[in-house]
Amino acid sequence: MRALSMLRHQGVRRSVSSFLLAGLTMAGGLAASSPLSATAQTAVDPTPETLAAHRGGTLRLVAAASGGTLDPQINYTAKYINLYAVVYDGLTTFRKTTGPRGNEVVADLAETLPTPQDGGRTYVFTLRPDIRFSNGQPLTTADVVASFRRIFRVGSPTAGSFYSAIAGADACLNHPADCSLKDGLSDDPARRTITFHLAQPDTEFLQKLAFTHAVILPASTPDHDIGNEPIPGTGPYRVTSYDPNKILRLDRNPYFHVWDAQAQPDGYPDGIDYSFGIPDEAAVTAVENGQYDWMADTVPMDRLGELGSRFTAQTHVTPHPAMYFIPMNVNLPPFNQIKARQAVNYALNRKAMVILYGGPGIARPLCGMLPSSLPVTSDQCFYTRGASPSAPAARWTAPDLEKARALVRESGTAGQHVTLVTANTSIDYAMGTWLRDMLQSIGYEATLRPLSSSMAFNYMQNSGNHVQIALKDWSADYPSPSNFLDDLLGCENFHPNSDSSINIPGFCDKHIQAIMDRAKTDVSLTPQQTDDLWRQANRMLMEQAPIAPVIEKDDVIITSPRLKNFFYTQVNKLFFSQVWLH
Template sequence: MSVRPLLRRFLPAALPTILLGAVAAAPAPLPPPVPAAQTPAPKTRAPDSTDLPPYVSPDGETKGSPHRGGTLRLTADAGAGTADPQINYISEMIQLTANVYDGLTTFSKHPGDASNVPVADLAEALPPPEDGGLTYTFRLRPGIRFSNGHVLDVNDVVASFQRIFKVNSPTAGGFYGGIVGAAACLKDSAHCTLAGGVVGDEKAGTITFHLTHPDAEFFDKLAFPHAYILPADTPPHDLGNDAPPGTGPYRIASYDPNRQMIVDRNPFFHVWSAEAQPDGYVDRMVYSFGLSDEAETTATINGDFDYMYDNVPLDRYGELGDTVPDQVHINPVYATYYLPLNTHLPPFNNLKARWAINYAVNRRAMQTFMGGPAVADVLCQTVPKGLPGHEPFCPYTKGADFQHPAKQWTAPDLALARKLVEESGTKGMHVTLVVPNRAVEIAMGTDLQNTLRRIGYDADVKPIAFAIQFTYIQNTNNNVQISINDWFADYPEPSDFLTALFGCENFHPGSDSSPNISGFCDPTFQDLIHRAALTSVTDKAAGNKLWAEADRRLAEEAPTVPLIQFRKIELVSKRLGNFYTTNLYHLLFSQAWVK
């Protein structure tokens, strides 16, 4: 989810040419998709601000900037799953909840590269490490209240970290497994106490963390949304559509994932650090769900919405460049598309079959479907460009191999792919590719289906509603062989692509929260990522070399097919001002204003 450099706009004169170049290669449409769930009747436009009761600030006044006030109208094709911030792992919701919740730390909400840096949030300062990096003591800021009026205290912090394990948060083991007592919590989540690991001192207003080993990314992990601090009495189960109180400038007033979310001001919010959590401009946000990406695009161009979360369909790029270039923003991100290959099911439980698909995929076509070189770069490895540990190499391109890798991908090698399929003994097997039911991914799926057929498989494509596709492909009970997935960085480190997606600790059979979709668990790779993490504590450069080595090992075992690293195309209305992006949260909703 991290946006890299400062946002970059296409110049109006250049935009039509750049975007139109991508349209010609779009494939024929797929047959009608397989529905995953009943889709509600779409709304034709966002509700007007007059549909809602008037906002009255606690002192009866409107404060601050003349831009303060009004309703920000947002749209996405579907709700983003649970409103429980310690469980939800979808960027659509995380972008929103950055304005609702806080952790002990957060990423700076300055725009651009400055937002890579973790800063103190609910804590007064980032504490120095003690005991060789095994102990950190944070002091809480006084006087902060949740949106229900409850004063934040150390008991809320201790309970929130216990709750991460009690609700089986997707990152409980991967991010917070190094806290003393976490191992017991992972085995028996219902009785998690983190005894000796998270210690609160009410009198001093401090929380002390004890770790089993030093962690160079500890502040980053505390900044991730699964470590948001909630009231101590928050129930220890998935809250579904009922969002808990938070400490940020806004609160989720209501949420119906089939229709709409309404967000209004937290009446108890005050700014304690503008770098960590600035005040908001708009009085409320209305997030409408149910339109297709085509309909969202039209409605946003027409001014019915101020921002659409979903990708703009490829066939609309030329129109945007011709008609509304000033409403289009192209933001570099640490985000990739890749194909998780199920290493436990045929044909991809066979290494040569996994090599075959890596050689066969036309990554240039994937780049084209996303919008061309201006919008995406081809990617032949898992760690994206710009991250520490990225050392360019590509064994999966024509004329290259593991002994003589290229620096970059140039072309597929279908002849070698067919040979590998023959040698694997998997030729003729049926393969189903599961894709999100959105225009870009369906275009990718069509091309990938043709590629699988050309190298010897009986392939079909199964589109599934975007709202549930990510959880569906994670659950081993659904027997997904291969799927398309995108991944936005949780924080700007290689571990978030290597450990989070392919670490043994992140494979949970039978669970919707199993980000290691491939089910990959390799002792050599596991040792490399463990050593890389430990080495990075004291020697970042040496740690990065180990991360690069782990990236190469992952390519050899091929539980995934890296496709592209992309930039996010964001379409807004004419009335939206102050398009303000951070590397993690994209458009920061609290900082947008409406005219």
């Protein structure tokens, strides 16, 4: 917390200069000396000799808090979604390999990827034979149909954004308990086929089927959040015990066999233990010393120097489409006023946020909603000194506090009380403290409300909690602009009074939504035309300013001295089943 202390008690200009120098030193050394593991190519179909040589041991993971429910169709936290990749399977998945090919979709529980029919509206999958759940039950087409109905019945966070193209999905979204998808989904048990009928084409449908919320569960799974009770899966591991205050335990699935190593390879560790209750500062030391093998929480910025100088062999800087952003509730004062939202964007010192995250070696200011590691990126900066929505700049240079204060006065919201909600991790708390002071400096009575990282995201999403403004990080579910624009600000993703409402601002603009929908559904467009639609949607969203983009960030991952074969994909990050423990 040394960074926080200095930032609060020194002038803004002096603090930024001091920490910029420190950030360049720490993060620059870290980035220069650490292996860029995501660029390495690793074999995913090992020989029997390789398996025998490296199989065994228990992988030890650690986090400050648990990730909440075990329900894979409801949980939307990185802490568990990446873990679920070795427990559950969908009809499709992302290729389990490092490097760019890890972004490719391959068949998983389906035998092959189907060719879309009827102008992209019909997909017919054939289920692989002889696959069993971890309880021994055979996997059938009825399980597939029931799993997709369950997505809507349990109110999965991505039911609207990912699966609303399925015919009948609108009725399911409006009346979840009665969801049948009878017009959009059918099966033929004798042929082992499942047929999807879409109301309109979806150019990313195979990617969405590969996401965790579309995993296949037994048809007998209850249509409600199962909480702390594990659901059988088909992957190489199964959840055997869970105490959200202490530990999550995974053991080998006795019924697993490899059907395609590119989709779901066999695992090297015999078990995985995920311990909770260890703060991020203590977790760094514990992983450095080999008490744990990997930590879920972000490495605090004041520990990056030692990683870059003393633990380079254990430190990995990996590219990933990810950012920090500030959602503002467009339905509550003061941010129901567009000028108030624009004021926050102008006042935000993105350079300071880069430093608080760890320096320019691992983070960069972000002007729009599309990080640079995506195929389509934000190409204009509206909210920087000397720029405006009508005359954007090419990049962010500096905050404009005078412009921000003027906008607050013009909005008629000066003097109003604002509560900023953040997670209570070291980095989020430090950023939140800075942002609270910034809000005060432009004319608000601001307070900071840090919450446990296990509950902060759900709390922010629920409109019943009346969150005015928050700070949140976000990573791509798969590399697409839709993961940042439509997911976070699509009309279909605002669900009042629900913990599964990822459109935290409660924003809906029908014209912008139509542009995003066309980018997702119009199969006649060229890739360039589709990219141009996403850029147009990004520019229009930034004009409305329901969100203030903060920074884009790389992953800084520390592992124990005994963890070998660091296996990183952009989708699943560290892929737990493929590491060796020596």
